[in-house]
Amino acid sequence: MPRASAPDEVEALHALVLGSLDDDQAVDTVSIPLAGKSAIADHMVIASGRSTRQVASMAQKLAERIKAETGRPARIEGLPNADWVLIDAGDVIVHLFRPEVRSFYNLERMWAFGEAPAAGNA
Template identity: 35%
Template sequence: MIQVEEMVKKIYNAIDDKKGEDIAILDLKNITSVADYFVIASATSERQVKAIADNVEYEVEKEGISVKRKDGHNTSRWILLDYGDVMVHIFHTEERAFYDLERLWKDAPYIDIETL
């Protein structure tokens, strides 16, 4: 089993491989018990949102880790992948601006993938 930080890196790379935009990693460990990290990214089309989410699932599954819950595949405007310690939010650009999770979780520090 990989460490949670390694999983975040794998998720980040899976998003980046499919040209996800504005990838943000929020550290929630000292703020909530919902998850240790949120990984948030944007895409410019429903097809790309779905492709990114599918790639994240594929890459994480290679490590023997299955998604606990997923939601949003029917519309592909906001797909949530819940891995317990890490929650992945893949947004269509318009939905990301509307829901603005970074503002809602403004107390959470941003993590630079290079320092994780």
Template identity: 40%
Template sequence: MNVKDLMELVVKTVDDKRAENIAVLDMEGISLVADYFVICHGNSEKQVQAISKELKDVALENDIQLRRMEGYDHARWVLIDLGNVVVHVFHRDDRSYYNLEKLWGDANSVDVDAILAPQENM
């Protein structure tokens, strides 16, 4: 699976768990850490954990290496490292405090709506 397909799988997975305000930053040429950051939030600790667990399960089902998952127990900011895609699942109350979108303001945004739009039959 190429990195763009992985990023799109992540976006669809967090959307399936009703993650809020999904944002994707194209980090290529800006950060050596990853090609994409996917940022979203849940409205409770349980939802943050559900989103994170679903991502872990989907990664395992698709033979995607889960390099690291940090913050799951506290469920305030869970970082999931999938290699070239790093996912940040925040609790609603903490997302604006860290404001990663502003911190990485030089990065281009990816159109999440286009990723989530239903595909038309060809």
């Protein structure tokens, strides 16, 4: 998905993602700033759902909200199994997991860039 260039558009998209996940009762949402650290996106958001059904529902609703707000479709991968769903919204990459799958892959540690992970995030 093409990335926006204006910082206010990036922050609006980031806020939309966080708000959507909060509305859908995502668990342990973490946002990792990537600006200046990676060319793939400005933010990576990682969250969990309590079941594959919740993960799939959160992903579909988030993609619909992104399309409605920005006019740009988000790319989704992993929806059929919904153990780990990736939503590529351009400037914001979202990973939605079932808790067991999230702890196995531990993306927070991989992308921490030497920073200590926030307490309470497995």
